Amino acid sequence: MMGLVLGIETSCDETAASVVDEDFHVLSSVIESSIDQHRAFGGVVPELAGRAHVATIGPVVRRALLDAGLDPLNPTILGIAVTSGPGLIGSLLVGLSAAKAYALAWGVPFVGVNHLEGHLFAPLLERSDLEWPLMTLLVSGGHSLIVLQSGPGEHEVLGETIDDAAGEAYDKVARWLGLGYPGGPEIDHLAQSGVAGSLKLPISMTGDDYDLSFSGLKTAVVRATEKQRDLPIADVAASFQAAVTEQLLRKLRGALEHHPVKGLALAGGVAANSALRAGVTDLAKEFGVVAHLPSMAMCTDNAAMIAAAGTYRLRHDGPSSFDLSATPNWQLADVS
Numbered sequence: 001m002m003g004l005v006l007g008i009e010t011s012c013d014e015t016a017a018s019v020v021d022e023d024f025h026v027l028s029s030v031i032e033s034s035i036d037q038h039r040a041f042g043g044v045v046p047e048l049a050g051r052a053h054v055a056t057i058g059p060v061v062r063r064a065l066l067d068a069g070l071d072p073l074n075p076t077i078l079g080i081a082v083t084s085g086p087g088l089i090g091s092l093l094v095g096l097s098a099a100k101a102y103a104l105a106w107g108v109p110f111v112g113v114n115h116l117e118g119h120l121f122a123p124l125l126e127r128s129d130l131e132w133p134l135m136t137l138l139v140s141g142g143h144s145l146i147v148l149q150s151g152p153g154e155h156e157v158l159g160e161t162i163d164d165a166a167g168e169a170y171d172k173v174a175r176w177l178g179l180g181y182p183g184g185p186e187i188d189h190l191a192q193s194g195v196a197g198s199l200k201l202p203i204s205m206t207g208d209d210y211d212l213s214f215s216g217l218k219t220a221v222v223r224a225t226e227k228q229r230d231l232p233i234a235d236v237a238a239s240f241q242a243a244v245t246e247q248l249l250r251k252l253r254g255a256l257e258h259h260p261v262k263g264l265a266l267a268g269g270v271a272a273n274s275a276l277r278a279g280v281t282d283l284a285k286e287f288g289v290v291a292h293l294p295s296m297a298m299c300t301d302n303a304a305m306i307a308a309a310g311t312y313r314l315r316h317d318g319p320s321s322f323d324l325s326a327t328p329n330w331q332l333a334d335v336s
């Protein structure tokens with residue numbers, strides 16, 4: 001199977017479209033975000049996100065096709081890949097309905113893609129020399145998983161968060177500290193000038209499984225800062241960031257000890273975190289494996305990663321049926 005695939009992503013607040021070729025070269029990638037509409041609420045408001053997708057999906061797809069040098073009315077493409085879960089139901093349905101309409105109009109197949117599997121394909125768009133197996137830490141605003149990949153599209157979930165996602169914890173602590181949304185970048189920035197360890201925080205999940213937990217840590221920050229009200233906010237940020245990073249690195253170290261791999265990859269929005277990137281770089285050195293740190297653009301939600309995962313799924317599983325509906329809670333472990 002050779003040819004171009006159009007990817008469409010609307011699972012959360014980004015409306016994105018991208019054209020990728022069979023070698024995973026990105027011909028175009030367009031991303032519109034409704035984040036500015038959500039800031040005042042301290043989180044993504046589903047109804048606002050859905051409405052924004054409705055308004056922007058057409059122009060975003062058109063721009064992605066034009067940027068790739070294709071005719072936006074009748075593009076020569078092999079198929080369409082669209083995120084069909086997990087995510088916000090109203091948002092997912094906008095992308096999925098658009099993908100079905102384009103597929104019918106252009107006479108091409110479409111395939112529903114799992115958003116998390118999309119994130120796992122992001123490193124393949126930046127590195128053609130990936131060696132397997134690969135250990136991936138996927139940490140975003142909605143998910144936190146440690147995944148063992150034996151090849152593209154072949155994954156085993158070793159562990160995942162039992163409560164909040166890592167990014168969600170960053171956002172909640174930032175909100176508690178009176179910082180803006182999303183909170184991860186703000187805490188990361190503040191932490192540069194703070195002293196980690198100023199705030200005594202527990203390390204959660206010290207068992208030898210690979211599951212994660214961040215909600216206790218968030219509560220601990222709230223309690224501790226209520227007691228130490230005069231502590232500089234930068235110190236709180238640095239202490240929290242260090243505690244999150246330590247938990248993630250401990251679990252990754254355990255996973256690497258029991259599952260020999262060739263590479264260690266980061267994916268998802270929290271992969272932009274400076275402490276995590278530094279820690280993963282060191283950990284990869286310690287184990288003598290290659291570290292794959294995505295560019296900032298590939299950390300966050302985009303449609304190129306969906307097009308890449310869709311290229312694989314079209315090849316291996318074939319197209320989806322037009323009966324396909326959105327699956328808001330689609331687990332990575334349930335991807336065929």
Ligand code: KG4
Pocket residue numbers: 012139140141142143166167168170171182183184185188268269270271272273274299300301
């Ligand atoms: O993958 P993403 O763009 O959207 C989801 O699918 O969730 O991830 C967004 C999350 C937010 O929670 C945001 O606070 C977090 O990634 N984030 C960070 C950083 N940049 C973004 N967290 C920690 N440090 C950062 N530098």
Ligand code: ZN
Pocket residue numbers: 115119140268269300301
């Ligand atoms: Zn995501």
